[in-house]
Amino acid sequence: MNISSYQIPVLLSKMTETAKASAAAAEKSIVAGGNAVTVASTAAAGSTAVAESTAAAQTDLRRQLLDTIKAVNPLNLFMEILYVCGVVLLIYALMQLVPGFQQNDESFKKRGFKFLVIAVILILIGKFIRF
Missing domain, CATH: 1.10.287 (Helix Hairpins)
Incomplete structure (x- = not known):
């Protein structure tokens, strides 16, 4: 449970x-x-x-x-925090990617893709790995 x-x-x-x-x-x-x-x-x-x-x-x-x-498993709270952090980083990554593609700026794209990868990893860990 x-x-x-x-x-x-x-x-x-x-x-x-x-x-x-x-x-x-x-x-x-x-x-x-x-x-x-x-x-x-x-x-x-x-x-x-x-x-x-x-x-x-x-x-x-x-x-x-x-x-x-x-x-209740206390580690589930930690996993939920990881999930929320992943969602916040996903929003930040999209905020970097949209101007990067609009203005064709490579630094924004690069930063956006880095945070996108980190966000996806945190979301996957936080949502699908349970102890």
């Missing part, structure tokens, strides 16, 4: 859905009660159930988040 799997928002949305479902169940149980005493006891039981289910969902979410964080 790498850092770009985006599981944290998915886990947060699952926790929100669980809390909403338990709140809806508590509301249904409150509506189902006939008189005020039943409604009050049902409301207390419903709020306790909602609190317990929310706490359980949060504990489960925390456990899943910790497992996700433990599974």
Whole structure:
């Protein structure tokens, strides 16, 4: 698993859905009660159930988040930085090549091709080599 799997928002949305479902169940149980005493006891039981289910969902979410964080390889961050540097150098190389071809200037072309090669190497290393 790498850092770009985006599981944290998915886990947060699952926790929100669980809390909403338990709140809806508590509301249904409150509506189902006939008189005020039943409604009050049902409301207390419903709020306790909602609190317990929310706490359980949060504990489960925390456990899943910790497992996700433990599974992340720290070298992937370094590889992503190499990829970003490659993209920046690619933009710089194009900024050198365009005036080089427009003005037919060999020094701009030479510098542009050097940075283009370095940028492609960094992009390939950063994107396709994983530890």
